[in-house]
Amino acid sequence: MNIFASITRLYHQFASPPYFYRISGLWLPYIMGLCAILFAYGLYGGLILAPTDYEQGEAYRIIFVHVPAAWMSMFVYMVMAVTGAIALVWRLKLAEIVMISCAPIGASFTFLALATGSIWGKPMWNTWWVWDARLTSELLLLFLYFGVMALYNAIEDRRTAARAVAILAIVGVVNIPIIHYSVEWWNTLHQGPTVTKFDKPSIHLSMLIPLLVMAVAFKLFFIGSLFMRVRTELLAREQKSKWVTALLEPK
Amino acid sequence: MEALDFGKYNLYIWASYGLTFLVLAWNLVIPWFAKKKLIKSIKRRNYLNNNGSNDTI
Numbered sequence: 317m318n319i320f321a322s323i324t325r326l327y328h329q330f331a332s333p334p335y336f337y338r339i340s341g342l343w344l345p346y347i348m349g350l351c352a353i354l355f356a357y358g359l360y361g362g363l364i365l366a367p368t369d370y371e372q373g374e375a376y377r378i379i380f381v382h383v384p385a386a387w388m389s390m391f392v393y394m395v396m397a398v399t400g401a402i403a404l405v406w407r408l409k410l411a412e413i414v415m416i417s418c419a420p421i422g423a424s425f426t427f428l429a430l431a432t433g434s435i436w437g438k439p440m441w442n443t444w445w446v447w448d449a450r451l452t453s454e455l456l457l458l459f460l461y462f463g464v465m466a467l468y469n470a471i472e473d474r475r476t477a478a479r480a481v482a483i484l485a486i487v488g489v490v491n492i493p494i495i496h497y498s499v500e501w502w503n504t505l506h507q508g509p510t511v512t513k514f515d516k517p518s519i520h521l522s523m524l525i526p527l528l529v530m531a532v533a534f535k536l537f538f539i540g541s542l543f544m545r546v547r548t549e550l551l552a553r554e555q556k557s558k559w560v561t562a563l564l565e566p567k
Numbered sequence: 568m569e570a571l572d573f574g575k576y577n578l579y580i581w582a583s584y585g586l587t588f589l590v591l592a593w594n595l596v597i598p599w600f601a602k603k604k605l606i607k608s609i610k611r612r613n614y615l616n617n618n619g620s621n622d623t624i
Contacts, residue, residue: 363580381587428590439576544599552605
């Protein structure tokens with residue numbers, strides 16, 4: 317069989333609401349279970365196993381929640397923009413729902429990155445906040461998420477709203493490289509990249525491992541939380557369809 | 568619990584981890600309640616449509 321045809325078929329099958337609802341329901345407990353195990357290990361590795369930093373003392377331990385949250389704030393935005401593009405081009409209902417479900421989760425991770433960064437900044441920089449490139453562009457990301465949510469709720473027709481939101485989400489992508497490279501392009505209080513350098517990361521393995529484990533845990537958490545929101549939104553939009561009626565029929 | 572005593576940074580570290588916990592919990596509780604509420608309303612409407620009077624839509 318033609319491989320392209322089978323991929324297309326799989327894609328359409330996965331994008332069908334009842335199929336996605338069923339499969340995501342099967343996966344959800346495993347995703348959240350693995351996420352909980354990785355979180356437990358990441359906390360143990362970060363708070364107990366990892367040694368004290370020679371420069372920042374114990375305060376650096378905020379990195380294990382701050383950096384994964386900041387990475388996720390950008391990753392979720394990219395997922396939102398890519399599903400937005402898919403929604404615009406192919407008018408897939410599932411893509412629209414995934415896109416809009418990303419917004420509150422992404423906003424919460426952005427808030428967390430800003431808040432933990434601020435708490436970290438106080439003892440290290442002696443200030444809660446500076447208007448430098450990294451912090452300001454991350455704050456702009458939070459406002460982009462708010463803008464997406466506000467725009468979606470301002471337009472009554474869900475499908476028109478999704479198209480408008482998709483355009484806003486795609487335009488906002490320009491902010492992502494600005495956040496990422498801000499510490500290299502401008503002089504800033506924020507420290508430079510420690511992990512995503514092409515040569516060797518300037519962080520010891522005993523600190524890098526819990527950081528990466530936490531990053532994977534955050535990613536799994538995002539997928540799990542996204543599935544929860546998408547499933548609810550699918551039910552809401554398809555509540556008059558046969559599959560939802562059959563699903564909720566009293567046994 | 569000596570290993571979890573971070574001296575003068577205790578407050579900063581535990582505030583960060585506490586906040587992380589709250590944000591993650593919010594991301595679970597909100598969709599969970601939203602789903603529960605929605606299912607209840609769909610079930611109620613379906614019940615009315617099947618057993619109820621003609622004046623339900």
